[in-house]
Amino acid sequence: MALQSLDIKARSATTTPSPNVRIEGAGPVAKLIDISKCIGCKACQVACMEWNDLRDEVGTNVGVYDNPRDLTDQSWTVMRFSEVEVEQGRLEWLIRKDGCMHCADPGCLKACPSPGAIVQYSNGIVDFHEENCIGCGYCITGCPFNIPRISKKDNKAYKCTLCSDRVGVGLEPACVKTCPTGAIVFGSKVDMIHHAEGRITDLKERGYSNAALYDPKGVGGTHVMYVLQHGDKPELYANLPKDPNISPLVSLWKGVTKPLMSLGLGLAVFAGFFHYVTAGPKEVEEEEKTD
Amino acid sequence: MSKPIQRYTARERSNHWIVAIAFVLAGLSGLALFHPAFFFLTNLFGGGPWTRILHPFIGVVMFLFFMAMAARFWRLNHFTAADRQWMARIGDVIRNRDRGLPEIGKYNAGQKYLFWTMVVSIPLLLLSGIVVWQPWFAPYFPIWLLRIAVVVHALAAWIMILGIIVHVYAAIWVKGSVRAMTRGTVSEAWAKHHHRAWYREMTGK
Numbered sequence: 001m002a003l004q005s006l007d008i009k010a011r012s013a014t015t016t017p018s019p020n021v022r023i024e025g026a027g028p029v030a031k032l033i034d035i036s037k038c039i040g041c042k043a044c045q046v047a048c049m050e051w052n053d054l055r056d057e058v059g060t061n062v063g064v065y066d067n068p069r070d071l072t073d074q075s076w077t078v079m080r081f082s083e084v085e086v087e088q089g090r091l092e093w094l095i096r097k098d099g100c101m102h103c104a105d106p107g108c109l110k111a112c113p114s115p116g117a118i119v120q121y122s123n124g125i126v127d128f129h130e131e132n133c134i135g136c137g138y139c140i141t142g143c144p145f146n147i148p149r150i151s152k153k154d155n156k157a158y159k160c161t162l163c164s165d166r167v168g169v170g171l172e173p174a175c176v177k178t179c180p181t182g183a184i185v186f187g188s189k190v191d192m193i194h195h196a197e198g199r200i201t202d203l204k205e206r207g208y209s210n211a212a213l214y215d216p217k218g219v220g221g222t223h224v225m226y227v228l229q230h231g232d233k234p235e236l237y238a239n240l241p242k243d244p245n246i247s248p249l250v251s252l253w254k255g256v257t258k259p260l261m262s263l264g265l266g267l268a269v270f271a272g273f274f275h276y277v278t279a280g281p282k283e284v285e286e287e288e289k290t291d
Numbered sequence: 292m293s294k295p296i297q298r299y300t301a302r303e304r305s306n307h308w309i310v311a312i313a314f315v316l317a318g319l320s321g322l323a324l325f326h327p328a329f330f331f332l333t334n335l336f337g338g339g340p341w342t343r344i345l346h347p348f349i350g351v352v353m354f355l356f357f358m359a360m361a362a363r364f365w366r367l368n369h370f371t372a373a374d375r376q377w378m379a380r381i382g383d384v385i386r387n388r389d390r391g392l393p394e395i396g397k398y399n400a401g402q403k404y405l406f407w408t409m410v411v412s413i414p415l416l417l418l419s420g421i422v423v424w425q426p427w428f429a430p431y432f433p434i435w436l437l438r439i440a441v442v443v444h445a446l447a448a449w450i451m452i453l454g455i456i457v458h459v460y461a462a463i464w465v466k467g468s469v470r471a472m473t474r475g476t477v478s479e480a481w482a483k484h485h486h487r488a489w490y491r492e493m494t495g496k
């Protein structure tokens with residue numbers, strides 16, 4: 001348990017209750033990213049590196065602003081730049097801060113086979129506890145947003161922690177603290193939804209009639225939410241999924257099937273044992289031995 | 292006491308036991324990650340990360356030796372009319388009412404079904420296992436394929452483990468079978484009772 005002061009709501013590969021004796025705290029938290037306010041300065045990327053002591057390899061310029069190109073074990077958040085012509089002749093530069101969405105129903109946690117490698121605090125933060133991680137990559141299979149990355153250095157999975165270590169002591173995440181335009185805000189989920197409503201009203205007044213909050217229900221809502229100018233087309237934002245959910249294949253793999261299959265194996269062994277003590281062994285009859 | 296009949300050569304027995312040992316190790320290390328109830332099995336392999344590391348290598352060893360064994364026994368596992376008649380009376384076989392069963396060759400229909408189940412499942416385990424193998428291969432495959440592969444792998448493994456439970460039990464149940472794989476021979480009476488067509492072939496009687 002990395003943060004003894006936080007209650008745990010769910011723990012990977014655990015069938016007994018998780019430690020949660022404390023009285024209800026402040027309730028779920030959320031980070032709200034207002035894409036309409038983001039200028040793509042990447043200060044949040046730097047703040048993340050700094051607070052979490054991460055240093056990605058210096059890459060090469062591949063002709064786009066995305067740098068690094070993708071999330072890695074060292075880059076838990078990256079800005080994704082999309083140049084889109086939403087209407088003819090009206091170019092828009094949509095910049096989405098990508099990273100873990102901290103799903104209320106996290107596919108990573110559902111898929112993880114190692115007890116306590118992934119925990120979900122009662123404040124909604126989904127955290128990887130690398131000391132329990134076995135490096136199997138099941139979290140990658142389970143995540144609907146393609147977030148976890150396995151380090152080549154230690155074969156452990158890493159991703160955004162929503163600065164659980166800061167939030168646990170009453171600070172806001174490092175990216176929030178550093179954002180110069182106030183595009184990233186943090187607080188209780190209720191407050192963030194309220195704040196988003198104000199922003200959406202404002203955007204609508206300014207002609208973005210489809211402005212909306214991205215808090216996808218398919219994963220039970222998320223603790224990282226976006227304000228999208230084009231809420232009807234989340235795919236415009238570097239393929240943000242319109243209706244993300246845990247893949248039915250993952251649910252099949254991790255749902256009731258496995259307890260039933262395990263029971264099946266146990267029953268097969270019992271059936272054999274009881275067959276032996278009822279029908280008995282198959283012995284070759286005496287008379288055949290002599291003829 | 293009549294002369295025992297040779298059923299398996301030393302090479303065949305070694306091949307079988309390598310497959311068997313590798314299968315048990317692959318099965319236990321795989322089950323460890325299959326459901327939390329089995330996670331304690333990781334202790335047998337030196338903890339979670341070691342279990343994850345070792346499992347696929349054990350699986351590959353099992354695959355290679357299984358294919359060698361399958362090639363040896365391939366021809367003997369084709370179904371015959373006698374097998375179908377035998378299978379129609381499986382209820383009697385299970386109740387140890389063996390009188391009047393058709394004469395069958397070296398393998399009975401049950402053994403043949405297991406053989407073909409393994410011939411299908413083990414390559415599936417290999418292919419799906421490679422797709423999810425961290426850190427060597429999984430990063431090269433798209434996530435939708437990983438999702439299919441984990442389901443295929445878990446399902447094929449489950450079918451195999453069930454099949455092997457039946458296989459091991461059959462060896463315990465049918466007295467005189469285990470020595471075929473430990474010492475290579477079976478008694479004449481055993482051969483005559485369980486595999487009479489094979490017995491005739493071996494002895495000319």
Ligand code: HEM
Pocket residue numbers: 113136314317318320321322324325326342343344345346347348349350351353354413416417418419420421423424425441444445448449451452
């Ligand atoms: C043929 C070669 C095989 C390969 C390459 C392979 C590879 C893998 C890999 C990469 C995993 C994910 C965990 C890990 O990284 O260790 C896995 C899981 C597993 N394997 Fe295999 N394996 C093979 C054969 C087998 C066999 C023979 C069995 C058992 C009968 C088996 C049963 C399992 C099970 C039960 C799991 C856990 C599945 C789950 O979590 O749903 N595997 N295997």
Ligand code: SF4
Pocket residue numbers: 012111112113114117118128132133134135136137138139140148156157
């Ligand atoms: S890689 Fe680590 S965190 Fe991801 S599923 Fe496996 S054990 Fe869990």
Ligand code: SF4
Pocket residue numbers: 099100101102103106107108109126142143144145146147148159
């Ligand atoms: S976005 Fe992916 S890694 Fe983050 S909580 Fe959801 S499922 Fe887990």
